[in-house]
Amino acid sequence: xxxxxxxxxxxxxxxxxxxxxxxxxxxSRCFKPGASVSKKMRDKVLAAAKELNYQPNAIARGLxxxxxxxxxxxxxxxxxxxxxxxxFQLTDRFxxxxxxxxxxxxxxxxxxxxxxxxxxxxxxxxxxxxxYLSEAQHKTLEDRQIAVVMFxxxxxxxxxxxxxxxxxxxxxxxxxxxxxxxxxxFGLIYGPKYSMVSRERMEIVRTCIHNRGAKIVGETHGxxxxxxxxxxxxxxxxxxxxxTAIIAANDMMAMGALDELKNVMGRSVPGDVSVAGFDGxxxxxxxxxxxxxxxxxxGRMAEAAVEMMLQRIEKPETSKEKRxxxxxxxxxxxxxxxxxx
Amino acid sequence: xxxxxxxxxxxxxxxxxxxxxxxxxxxSRCFKPGASVSKKMRDKVLAAAKELNYQPNAIARGLxxxxxxxxxxxxxxxxxxxxxxxxFQLTDRFxxxxxxxxxxxxxxxxxxxxxxxxxxxxxxxxxxxxxYLSEAQHKTLEDRQIAVVMFxxxxxxxxxxxxxxxxxxxxxxxxxxxxxxxxxxFGLIYGPKYSMVSRERMEIVRTCIHNRGAKIVGETHGxxxxxxxxxxxxxxxxxxxxxTAIIAANDMMAMGALDELKNVMGRSVPGDVSVAGFDGxxxxxxxxxxxxxxxxxxGRMAEAAVEMMLQRIEKPETSKEKRxxxxxxxxxxxxxxxxxx
DNA sequence: AGTATATTTGCATTCGAATGCAATATTTAA
DNA sequence: TTAAATATTGCATTCGAATGCAAATATACT
Numbered sequence: 053x054x055x056x057x058x059x060x061x062x063x064x065x066x067x068x069x070x071x072x073x074x075x076x077x078x079x080s081r082c083f084k085p086g087a088s089v090s091k092k093m094r095d096k097v098l099a100a101a102k103e104l105n106y107q108p109n110a111i112a113r114g115l116x117x118x119x120x121x122x123x124x125x126x127x128x129x130x131x132x133x134x135x136x137x138x139x140f141q142l143t144d145r146f147x148x149x150x151x152x153x154x155x156x157x158x159x160x161x162x163x164x165x166x167x168x169x170x171x172x173x174x175x176x177x178x179x180x181x182x183x184y185l186s187e188a189q190h191k192t193l194e195d196r197q198i199a200v201v202m203f204x205x206x207x208x209x210x211x212x213x214x215x216x217x218x219x220x221x222x223x224x225x226x227x228x229x230x231x232x233x234x235x236x237x238f239g240l241i242y243g244p245k246y247s248m249v250s251r252e253r254m255e256i257v258r259t260c261i262h263n264r265g266a267k268i269v270g271e272t273h274g275x276x277x278x279x280x281x282x283x284x285x286x287x288x289x290x291x292x293x294x295x296t297a298i299i300a301a302n303d304m305m306a307m308g309a310l311d312e313l314k315n316v317m318g319r320s321v322p323g324d325v326s327v328a329g330f331d332g333x334x335x336x337x338x339x340x341x342x343x344x345x346x347x348x349x350x351g352r353m354a355e356a357a358v359e360m361m362l363q364r365i366e367k368p369e370t371s372k373e374k375r376x377x378x379x380x381x382x383x384x385x386x387x388x389x390x391x392x393x
Numbered sequence: 394x395x396x397x398x399x400x401x402x403x404x405x406x407x408x409x410x411x412x413x414x415x416x417x418x419x420x421s422r423c424f425k426p427g428a429s430v431s432k433k434m435r436d437k438v439l440a441a442a443k444e445l446n447y448q449p450n451a452i453a454r455g456l457x458x459x460x461x462x463x464x465x466x467x468x469x470x471x472x473x474x475x476x477x478x479x480x481f482q483l484t485d486r487f488x489x490x491x492x493x494x495x496x497x498x499x500x501x502x503x504x505x506x507x508x509x510x511x512x513x514x515x516x517x518x519x520x521x522x523x524x525y526l527s528e529a530q531h532k533t534l535e536d537r538q539i540a541v542v543m544f545x546x547x548x549x550x551x552x553x554x555x556x557x558x559x560x561x562x563x564x565x566x567x568x569x570x571x572x573x574x575x576x577x578x579f580g581l582i583y584g585p586k587y588s589m590v591s592r593e594r595m596e597i598v599r600t601c602i603h604n605r606g607a608k609i610v611g612e613t614h615g616x617x618x619x620x621x622x623x624x625x626x627x628x629x630x631x632x633x634x635x636x637t638a639i640i641a642a643n644d645m646m647a648m649g650a651l652d653e654l655k656n657v658m659g660r661s662v663p664g665d666v667s668v669a670g671f672d673g674x675x676x677x678x679x680x681x682x683x684x685x686x687x688x689x690x691x692g693r694m695a696e697a698a699v700e701m702m703l704q705r706i707e708k709p710e711t712s713k714e715k716r717x718x719x720x721x722x723x724x725x726x727x728x729x730x731x732x733x734x
Numbered sequence: 735a736g737t738a739t740a741t742t743t744g745c746a747t748t749c750g751a752a753t754g755c756a757a758t759a760t761t762t763a764a
Numbered sequence: 765t766t767a768a769a770t771a772t773t774g775c776a777t778t779c780g781a782a783t784g785c786a787a788a789t790a791t792a793c794t
Contacts, residue, residue, distance in 0.1 A: 062537070064780055075744045080781055090742060090790095110514040111455045112780035116749045120452060125496075129481045131675050136477035140470045143498045152511060155466075155496045157484045170493060173451040196403070278679060311680035334472050338619060339652035340681035405750055416774045421751055431760095431772060453750035457779045 063104035072100035083108045114175060122154050123361060124176040126167055126183040129157035132276050132304050133333045138182050138203065141354035149362060151177070158183040165189070172196060177365045180357055181205070184246075199364035201357050204348070205248055211372035213364055215357045217348045219330065219379035220256050226328055226346060226381050227260035230297050234390035235326060239270040239288035239295030241281060241305050250276075250301040253330055253346075257299050269295050274305045281308025282316070289317065296325060296390050303329035303336045303345055310341060310386055322388035332382055342385035349377050404445035413441035424449045461516045463495050464702060467508055467524040470498035473617050473645050474674045479523050479544065482695035490703060492518070499524040506530070513537060518706045521698055522546070525587075540705035542698050545689075546589055552713035554705060556698045558689040560671065560720035561597050567669055567687060567722050568601035571638050575731035576667065580611040580629035580636030582622060582646050591617075591642040594671055594687075598640050610636050615646045622649025623657070630658065637666060637731050644670035644677045644686055651682060651727055663729030673723055683726035690718050 065079040072079070074097060081087035082097040089097075100106075114120040123146055127135045143153045154176055156167040161184065168189055171179055178199035185200075187207055193200050202214035230238075238261050243250030261268055270291035274280035281300065285308075288295055298313075300306040306329025313319040313327070321327055329336065332347025356375050363370070406420040413420070415438060422428035423438040430438075441447075455461040464487055468476045484494045495517055497508040502525060509530055512520055519540035526541075528548055534541050540554070547555035571579075579602050584591030602609055611632035615621035622641065626649075629636055639654075641647040647670025654660040654668070662668055670677065673688025697716050704711065 065782095066780080076781075077744060077746095077783075078742090080783085081743085084782080088742060093742075107510060107514050109456075109516065109780055110511075111452055111461060111516050112749090113782075114452045114749095115450075115456055115751095115780080116782045118749080122495075129485060131478075133474065133477075133676075136474075136480075137472075139477075139496075140498050143496050144470060144500070147497070147504075147507070152515065153496045154463075155480075155484050155494045156488070157481050159485070163488075166488070169448060170451075173448050174493065175450065175452050278675075307679065307681075315680040334619075335474075335676065338648065338681075339656040340648075340679075406752095407750080417751075418753075418774060418776095419772090421753085422773085425752080429772060434772075450750055453779090454752075455779095456750080456781095457752050459779080 062109075063101075063106040065106070065108065067104055068097060068100045068106045071104060072096045080108075118175070119365075120175045120177055121151050122174055122176045123151045124154045124156055124167065124171045124174075124179045126156045126158055126164065126179065126181045126185070128183045129159050130275075130277055132302070133335050134302065134304070134331050135182065137333060137350055138354065141350055142180060142203075142357060145354055145358040146361075149358060151361075168192060171198065178361045180361065197368060199361060199368060201361050201364065203353070203357055206374055212374065213360055213372050214374045215353050215360065216374055216376045217353060217379050218376050219253055219346045222346045222379045222381040223253070223256045224260045224263075226299075226344065226387075227257065227264055227266070229381075229383075230326060230328075230387060231264040231266050233326070233388060235297040236266045237269045237293050237295045237297070238266060239291065239298045240268060240272070241284045241288070241298065241300040241309060242271065242273045243276045243301040243305070245273060247276070247301075253301050254299075269293055274300070274308075276302050276304060278304045278308040278311075281305040282312045285309045285312040285317070297387070298325060298327050300327070300329045303331040303333045303343060305329065306343055306345065306386070307335065307341050310343070321386055323391055326387035328387055330379075332379075336382075336384070343382075344384040344387040345382050346379045347382050348379055353377055403450075404442075404447040406447070406449065408445055409438060409441045409447045412445060413437045421449075455516060459516070460706075461518055462492050463515055463517045464492045465495045465497055465508065465512045465515075465517045465520045467497045467499055467505065467520065467522045467526070469524045470500050471616075471618060473643070474676050475643065475645070475672050476523065478674060478691055479695065482691055483521060483544075483698060486695055486699040487702075490699060492702075509533060512539065519702045521702065538709060540702060540709060542702050542705065544694070544698055547715055553715065554701055554713050555715045556694050556701065557715055557717045558694060558720050559717050560594055560687045560689075563687045563720040563722040564594070564597045565601050565604075567640075567685070567728075568598065568605055568607070570722075570724075571667060571669075571728060572605040572607050574667070574729060576638040577607045577731075578610045578634050578636045578638070579607060580632065580639045581609060581613070582625045582629070582639065582641040582650060583612065583614045584617045584642040584646070586614060588617070588642075594642050595640075610634055615641070615649075617643050617645060619645045619649040619652075622646040623653045626650045626653040626658070638728070639666060639668050641668070641670045644672040644674045644684060646670065647684055647686065647727070648676065648682050651684070662727055664732055667728035669728055671720075673720075677723075677725070684723075685725040685728040686723050687720045688723050689720055694718055 065076050068079045069076045081089050082094050127139050180201050182203040206212045206214035242254050270288040272284045272287045274284045310321050310327045328344040330346045332345050336343035336345050406417045409420045410417045422430050423435050468480050521542050523544040543555035547553045583595050611629040613625045613628045615625045651662050651668045669685040671687045673686050677684035677686050
């Protein structure tokens with residue numbers, strides 16, 4: 053008949069217990085899903101909890117249960133619209149499963165180390181990496197019993213829990229379309245040299261091009277960002293013969309390439325040059341681009357990643373798994389027949 | 394001489410203390426910045442800590458200090474490139490200040506309630522809201538002593554800690570340019586009805602237009618997303634006289650409007666119609682758009698928000714503050730003189 | 735009713751680090 | 765050299781919820 057509860061001080065399970073006239077353990081059990089509690093007890097406790105605005109303290113809970121229900125998500129902070137899409141998809145889904153997202157943006161290699169430290173300090177239950185992560189760093193996390201799921205990357209040498217998108221079929225479809233359209237000379241824009249995704253995608257592209265009897269007249273690198281495509285295109289257009297089709301390792305660069313061709317170099321797309329990318333980000337569908345692209349099913353990939361993460365957190369010992377979804381070709385307006393000479 | 398440390402079990406401050414032959418309190422103090430520790434002690438402890446891979450457990454620390462060093466960030470999950478930019482800027486900066494970001498994506502009103510619950514459970518020290526937040530919800534957070542900083546929004550009726558961007562001068566500059574270019578008939582695309590940002594921006598636009606002796610020939614609403622601009626533009630172009638300049642409440646809609654005009658309706662921009670937006674997002678600078686827009690200094694706003702948040706967390710009692718930065722006009726290629734008839 | 739069984743509840747302890755206070759060590763001043 | 769002042773260290777307790785185990789209560793069965 054005296055304490056004002058929530059105003060100055062947060063109510064604890066003891067406060068609720070006192071008000072409801074039961075033990076603290078009882079309160080705790082009322083907030084634990086499968087626990088053994090009678091209906092009468094639960095009603096009493098929940099009423100008291102409501103009155104005091106009580107919500108269990110996740111910090112205290114985490115301390116004793118050794119489960120923080122936090123998942124760290126590592127994404128690159130570069131201006132590549134792919135990352136926000138992935139991040140938001142993951143976050144929405146984790147929320148629904150009762151996990152909170154601790155966000156880490158990665159600019160440079162060192163940021164990963166710092167993130168790993170923080171992840172360890174905060175006892176995150178798991179990590180989704182959609183960013184660089186060395187094998188050593190991966191191992192550090194595993195050693196510390198933190199579940200790791202790699203999003204759109206994996207290691208060749210060690211088993212990894214990962215979600216991967218296989219663009220092979222869609223790429224073949226893309227290239228054969230282009231070849232059917234009369235394209236024989238291709239220019240390729242890779243992502244950064246260290247990027248496995250880029251290497252893998254472009255390797256498939258190369259193979260398909262050769263299989264279809266066409267050839268690569270120029271290859272260069274960008275850094276996955278829009279701006280980096282401008283130089284790349286300039287360089288490719290120096291080749292002789294000039295490419296009639298340009299494939300970029302992601303949509304951001306494809307958009308940059310398309311803009312450079314149309315708006316700076318005054319070429320028409322797809323009239324003079326066809327352009328295609330990878331990812332299928334939202335912006336690729338904007339009318340200014342209508343990009344032909346190999347789409348990753350980001351929603352389904354996120355779904356799979358979340359599922360795998362829950363799995364790993366529950367049963368850390370089960371063997372590693374690589375889940376592969378397939379990319380699909382989106383036929384946009386940025387590719388078309390070669391202009392008759 | 395027996396326990397293997399990190400492999401199966403995480404080292405605690407006690408383990409470090411034992412190895413270094415000191416007390417647990419000493420270990421704790423070695424990890425607290427300003428604490429009283431001799432050099433000898435610190436060296437011994439840090440060496441032991443290193444050997445055991447020890448990092449203080451943020452969860453346990455949070456329990457006793459009542460500071461989680463977590464900041465919740467609420468952003469809308471809609472596909473509007475403005476949010477990721479803000480989010481990443483905030484996250485980068487919070488990291489540097491030793492705060493972790495707990496991310497909440499908001500789809501619908503109810504998500505906010507859930508987020509508030511989680512914030513309470515996780516004892517977040519503060520909340521940055523770049524999303525809906527009702528006065529009642531704001532009050533709930535304040536009552537619970539959680540620092541709240543509103544990003545790009547504020548309440549009229551109650552004092553709020555907020556960061557706001559004032560576009561007045563830049564808008565006046567924009568409109569006067571347009572009027573000088575001969576524009577007399579304006580079409581406006583608002584954001585969603587409930588959006589204060591939209592209302593405020595467009596009110597300024599209206600005022601400027603009237604002050605300059607031009608007139609508004611059509612007004613309609615979008616939902617801030619790219620796609621929503623298509624209908625809006627169709628509607629505006631039914632007006633008579635038709636607008637020669639269209640101002641959208643954000644860049645996403647301006648981009649959508651521009652694309653609808655150019656690529657669907659076959660008008661030239663800025664030849665037939667000039668288009669301008671608000672925000673100054675990265676995509677607005679793409680060559681396909683080169684949007685004229687009123688830029689928010691997102692980096693500086695994020696900086697200010699982080700600063701204010703730290704301030705609030707340290708000294709919750711200091712009086713509320715609204716910090717206003719000014720927007721600036723970016724002259725792109727999407728606006729120009731009216732075509733002579 | 736009386737016993738056996740199943741369900742609820744409470745007690746006491748635990749998780750890992752921080753901190754006020756007292757005890758000890760070190761430095762300074764005289 | 766010694767007393768006084770200062771800097772370090774350790775002890776013991778605290779934060780708030782979860783849980784194994786034992787005690788108490790309810791239910792089922794004969």
